[in-house]
Amino acid sequence: MKIFIIGMPGCGKSTFGKELAVKMGISFFDLDDLIVKKGGASIPEIFEQKGEDYFRHIESDCLKEATDTNETFIMATGGGAPCFHDNMDFINQNGISIFLDVNPVTIAKRILSDGVEERPLFRGHNYKTLGGALEEKRKNRISFYRLAQFTFKEDEIDVDNIIKKIKPSL
Ligand SMILES: Nc1ncnc2c1ncn2[C@@H]1O[C@H](COP(=O)(O)OP(=O)(O)OP(=O)(O)O)[C@@H](O)[C@H]1O
Numbered sequence: 455m456k457i458f459i460i461g462m463p464g465c466g467k468s469t470f471g472k473e474l475a476v477k478m479g480i481s482f483f484d485l486d487d488l489i490v491k492k493g494g495a496s497i498p499e500i501f502e503q504k505g506e507d508y509f510r511h512i513e514s515d516c517l518k519e520a521t522d523t524n525e526t527f528i529m530a531t532g533g534g535a536p537c538f539h540d541n542m543d544f545i546n547q548n549g550i551s552i553f554l555d556v557n558p559v560t561i562a563k564r565i566l567s568d569g570v571e572e573r574p575l576f577r578g579h580n581y582k583t584l585g586g587a588l589e590e591k592r593k594n595r596i597s598f599y600r601l602a603q604f605t606f607k608e609d610e611i612d613v614d615n616i617i618k619k620i621k622p623s624l
């Protein structure tokens with residue numbers, strides 16, 4: 455079984471995905487880390503040097519290459535991954551998708567406290583502008599995120615609760 459965690463940047467995909475993997479005793483990885491390996495550069499560098507279209511192509515290639523295995527895994531996708539190419543269909547054809555639906559205001563607070571520099575799409579934003587930018591991004595992406603098989607709002611994101619809900623599909 456393959457589990458894909460999707461959602462806006464900063465919604466907690468990596469944090470929750472790692473916890474879920476430990477609890478279920480299966481491996482975990484981040485799609486963004488595979489892109490960095492394949493691209494031979496950091497994500498901000500890939501965006502700056504090659505542009506977003508190029509990034510979205512490697513992202514889709516990495517998603518497909520990593521899924522081409524019989525192994526069980528949990529993957530935290532990049533925030534934009536479900537919204538480009540045929541990635542969301544591919545995800546749903548190859549495993550279980552879980553959307554972490556966290557409020558943009560909560561995400562803005564987290565991103566600002568972590569720092570915006572590593573996030574090319576939100577560079578230059580501050581506490582006044584980031585909430586609005588995240589709302590806008592969510593509006594553009596929600597039709598893709600809603601294709602997830604399971605959606606959990608921020609107050610439902612608890613490993614035991616989620617395992618209970620997804621268990622019948624495992
Ligand atoms: N349930 C939570 N409650 C409070 N803070 C959280 C929670 N989950 C994650 N965080 C914090 O929010 C920030 C973003 O979390 P995380 O890196 O897991 O998100 P992500 O969706 O993987 O982000 P990215 O899109 O950058 O990969 C981190 O500082 C993390 O510690």
Ligand SMILES: O=C(O)C1=C[C@@H](O)[C@@H](O)[C@H](O)C1
Pocket residue numbers: 462463486497531532533534535572573574575
């Ligand atoms: O939301 C996005 O489009 C992105 C999220 C990150 O995980 C990275 O994949 C990259 O910074 C783009």
Ligand SMILES: [Mg+2]
Pocket residue numbers: 467468469484530
């Ligand atoms: Mg992450």
